[in-house]
Amino acid sequence: MKMDQFGRPQTSNTIKTIMNNPRKIKSDIITNLRKKRNPLESQRTRTSMSLAARISNRLKELGMSKIQFAEKIGKKPSAISRWLSGTHNFTSFTLSDIQEILKINLFNYSAGKDNVITVSSSDKIIVNVFNNIEPSRYLEELEISSQSSAEGMQIIETCDYKLN
Amino acid sequence: MYEQFIQANQHNFEKEVVNIDERLEMVGNDYGLIQEYFDTGSGRFGQNLCTFKDRPGSHLRLYFIEFGFKTIILGSGGEKPKDKRTSQEVPILDRERNLIGLVSETLQKAERAGEFGINEDGSIWSTTNFKYDKNDYE
Numbered sequence: 001m002k003m004d005q006f007g008r009p010q011t012s013n014t015i016k017t018i019m020n021n022p023r024k025i026k027s028d029i030i031t032n033l034r035k036k037r038n039p040l041e042s043q044r045t046r047t048s049m050s051l052a053a054r055i056s057n058r059l060k061e062l063g064m065s066k067i068q069f070a071e072k073i074g075k076k077p078s079a080i081s082r083w084l085s086g087t088h089n090f091t092s093f094t095l096s097d098i099q100e101i102l103k104i105n106l107f108n109y110s111a112g113k114d115n116v117i118t119v120s121s122s123d124k125i126i127v128n129v130f131n132n133i134e135p136s137r138y139l140e141e142l143e144i145s146s147q148s149s150a151e152g153m154q155i156i157e158t159c160d161y162k163l164n
Numbered sequence: 165m166y167e168q169f170i171q172a173n174q175h176n177f178e179k180e181v182v183n184i185d186e187r188l189e190m191v192g193n194d195y196g197l198i199q200e201y202f203d204t205g206s207g208r209f210g211q212n213l214c215t216f217k218d219r220p221g222s223h224l225r226l227y228f229i230e231f232g233f234k235t236i237i238l239g240s241g242g243e244k245p246k247d248k249r250t251s252q253e254v255p256i257l258d259r260e261r262n263l264i265g266l267v268s269e270t271l272q273k274a275e276r277a278g279e280f281g282i283n284e285d286g287s288i289w290s291t292t293n294f295k296y297d298k299n300d301y302e
Contacts, residue, residue, distance in 0.1 A: 027167055029167045029170050029171060030166075030167070030170065030185065033170055033174065033181065033182060033185055034182075034185065036178065036182050037182055037186065038182075041179075041182075041183070042186055045183060045186050045187060045190070046186075046190060046194075049187065049190050049191075049194075049195055049201070050194075050195065052198065052200060052201070053194075053195040053196075053198055056198050056200055081200065081217075084198075084200030084201075085200055085201060085217040086187065086195075086198070086200070086201045086217070087216075087217060087218075087219040087220070
């Protein structure tokens with residue numbers, strides 16, 4: 001095998017071709033399993049994982065460790081680990097406490113990919129197409145929503161609304 | 165191996181297998197490899213084996229390899245009875261963990277040899293056909 005100047009294996013053209021054409025495999029077993037999903041349970045799972053992801057990302061943004069967070073919210077670090085596991089069933093009181101301490105919006109957030117709201121730095125807001133919810137409702141909730149980060153979330157479709 | 169896990173467990177634990185599959189899909193498509201979702205430290209040092217953290221009332225354990233920051237390679241697993249503290253006490257889990265650990269070591273060796281790697285988008289490439297031999301499994 002040819003090595004580069006640093007003694008690492010050199011990437012041949014064949015390897016480059018393979019790298020650029022990853023194979024996708026379709027599995028009937030997995031396809032059939034996915035037909036058995038229950039939409040309500042799927043949404044519960046998504047909500048738990050989404051809340052955990054948002055709290056975890058917020059802790060990183062604030063540079064706050066899990067131990068510091070546990071102290072602030074008056075829980076044991078093991079409870080925080082459980083919250084962040086993506087399996088926890090949060091109570092509204094817990095969410096309220098987390099929201100206050102981390103200055104994050106958790107209540108107005110729906111975990112569905114289609115319900116993400118982001119706010120730009122200008123006087124326009126970008127609202128994606130959401131399911132059966134009036135844009136005006138989001139406008140009312142703008143002040144809180146603007147504090148939340150939608151980093152990494154996908155905006156399916158955008159339209160602009162002027163603020164009053 | 166993942167397909168085997170599904171086939172072996174969907175009869176007795178259908179809901180849980182469906183849920184594990186959903187969570188894997190959400191990790192892949194939406195939330196990424198958030199460390200807190202996983203228990204690390206199964207297997208030997210350097211094998212990078214993970215499992216999902218247990219849910220209340222869960223019975224199953226699925227092993228996978230965390231490869232870099234973007235990719236997981238799924239293995240298999242099985243039922244972990246509640247009265248057993250470690251997976252070493254459960255023959256099927258012990259076997260599956262050892263097997264995926266072996267896969268991890270093989271892939272790491274292949275990566276060092278330039279025969280296997282992870283693309284920028286997290287997909288994997290390989291110049292070698294890693295063959296699965298049922299005899300290795302027994």
